Amino acid sequence: MEKMENQVFMPRIGEQAPEFTAITTQGTINFPKDYEGKWVIFFSHPADFTPVCTSEFMTFASMEKQFQEANCELLGLSVDGLYSHIAWLRTIKEKIEYKGMKDVEVKFPLIEDITMEVSKKYGMIMEGESNTKAVRAVFFVDPKGTIRTILYYPLSIGRNFDEIYRALIALQTADAFEVACPADWRPGDDVIVPTAGSCGVAKERMDDVENLDCKDWFFCTKKLDKDLVLNTVLKK
Secondary structure (H helix, E strand, O other): OOOOOOOOOOOOOOOEOOOEEEEEEOEEEEEOHHHOOOEEEEEEOOOOOOHHHHHHHHHHHHHHHHHHHOOEEEEEEEOOOHHHHHHHHHHHHHHOOEOOEOOOOOOOOEEEOOOOHHHHHOOOEOOOOOOOOEOEEEEEEOOOOEEEEEEEEOOOOOOOHHHHHHHHHHHHHHHHHOOEOOOOOOOOOOEEOOOOOOHHHHHHHHHOOOOOEEEEOOEEEEOOOHHHHHHHHOOO
């Protein structure tokens, strides 16, 4: 097949996160090697000194400790240069107030990507949105460097941070307890037991009324205590 000139390539869920070395506001990093053993929320934003991005960075910075308690680090990127990043983050701390947040110091790394090398590896530059700015992408990378979830927002819409955090906790819960999380799941809600792989297992599940709630052979849920979930996922 002939390669399209402006075709956007992006990694997929389940693939290893593309490796790169980059200069950031917190020094040089090697990704994902430097984050081995931790979850990472790796996100891009269109440009420094823009209002939607400013609201997002203030929100991420205000939630950084909450993410770290879930063994997750934050890593940002834009195609602007390092000195622009530093000036913008200083302005946020000294001048901007948003939804009660003020004097917000952004401590997590913000990648300089003026060559767009990293952005292109992750499919963050999209012709339909802009040829020179990264869309609002969010990559959830697990402790083994595997991409587990991808969210994309257009330039004009800010991200839902409640959903980003909910998805992170749900991913870790699904891994830890070998279950699936249904729509709108939050800690304390019932979880879904993986679909039975045989007729015998399906019958056993339908008969197990004490531990499982089976609406049919393929749809079985069970209780999962909120404190158990949080004690497993969050650092104490």
